[in-house]
Amino acid sequence: MASKPISLVKTFIKNNFPEDINNISHIRGDASDRKYFRVQHEKQAIKSSIIMVNDGPFDDEELPFLKIAKYFKKLNLPVPEIYKYDSLNGIISLEDCGDNLLETFVLEKNINIEDYYSQSVGLISKLQSSYETHSKNSICLESFSDEFFFRELKHTQKFAFEMMLEIPATKVELNGFFSCLCSSICKIPFSLSHRDYHSRNLIFKQNSEIIMLDFQDARKGPITYDLASLIYDSYVSIADTLKKKLIHEFWVKRGKNFFQTKDEFLNSLYETALQRNIKAIGTFAFQIIEKENSRYLSYIPNTVKSVRSHFYHLNAYKRFYDVIAPLLDKLEDLTRRIVS
Numbered sequence: 001m002a003s004k005p006i007s008l009v010k011t012f013i014k015n016n017f018p019e020d021i022n023n024i025s026h027i028r029g030d031a032s033d034r035k036y037f038r039v040q041h042e043k044q045a046i047k048s049s050i051i052m053v054n055d056g057p058f059d060d061e062e063l064p065f066l067k068i069a070k071y072f073k074k075l076n077l078p079v080p081e082i083y084k085y086d087s088l089n090g091i092i093s094l095e096d097c098g099d100n101l102l103e104t105f106v107l108e109k110n111i112n113i114e115d116y117y118s119q120s121v122g123l124i125s126k127l128q129s130s131y132e133t134h135s136k137n138s139i140c141l142e143s144f145s146d147e148f149f150f151r152e153l154k155h156t157q158k159f160a161f162e163m164m165l166e167i168p169a170t171k172v173e174l175n176g177f178f179s180c181l182c183s184s185i186c187k188i189p190f191s192l193s194h195r196d197y198h199s200r201n202l203i204f205k206q207n208s209e210i211i212m213l214d215f216q217d218a219r220k221g222p223i224t225y226d227l228a229s230l231i232y233d234s235y236v237s238i239a240d241t242l243k244k245k246l247i248h249e250f251w252v253k254r255g256k257n258f259f260q261t262k263d264e265f266l267n268s269l270y271e272t273a274l275q276r277n278i279k280a281i282g283t284f285a286f287q288i289i290e291k292e293n294s295r296y297l298s299y300i301p302n303t304v305k306s307v308r309s310h311f312y313h314l315n316a317y318k319r320f321y322d323v324i325a326p327l328l329d330k331l332e333d334l335t336r337r338i339v340s
Helices: 003-016 064-074 102-107 112-135 146-162 175-185 227-233 240-251 262-290 294-313 315-339
Strands: 023-027 037-041 048-053 080-087 091-095 190-193 204-205 209-212 221-223
Touching: 003 023, 003 037, 003 048, 003 080, 064 080, 102 112, 102 204, 112 190, 112 204, 112 227, 112 240, 146 175, 146 262, 146 315, 175 262, 175 294, 175 315, 227 240, 227 262, 240 262, 240 294, 262 294, 294 315
Parallel strands: none
Antiparallel strands: 023 037, 037 048, 048 091, 080 091, 190 221, 204 209
């Protein structure tokens, strides 16, 4: 744990809760530079809170986390309460929603896992429909674009294929595949997207009320994007039968309103998931190489498995599989040797 963040947290507590006695514990975050701490309060109405330390000062009118949190609250979407913040030192005090991440329920094989996932899919529908209903009062949201998606895939090429596998870019003909995929994805109908909607960013407060975390990158994107993130999650795997059930639920609630056939909807879902999973491999490679964070190695094999599955369902992309398959093979071999 870095000394500077904890020092900032102690100063923040002293200034805001001067007579309180606190226990401060570090919470491991995900792939970002933000630091998180849980504070136990003894003399406050709230018994605990989460302190988020950003990587520097922020403008409270411009910080995406605060802007999106306020907007989501306006749409009656479930996000943690914001208690206080210190923009000069980059600190935000949040509601402590507990430790019951969707990921935890999956790993512990909770008997209610299907209900938790159905609730999570239902929230995607609510996210999108709330935005569409109140679109006239929407804040100015960024939007995914084919250029944005393409940059994400080139990031994977650089860190996963060139740096991890040490395969020069000149020997890897990927641009045609990347361009085709990104262009096609951007033809999918757009709505509001959380952008990082997976098992580590969904928490069930008191085992029941779902709360979204890490929502600061929300933007307009393909209506299939969050669903792809959820059911083709790199961190946990769910049964194929459950995937089919969740896909059908979303098709009934949302998909059939935007696609003429279910096959067209499924094709869009697989395309979105293919881009998302390849992008995730690049994120993990970046963490491993640049941040020396080896724990992300263990998530690559599951993600590679998903990528192969998407190619299986996408007949139009069969011609690209021969280009990327050797890279997937090498990634699996490398991670198997290192992890074992």
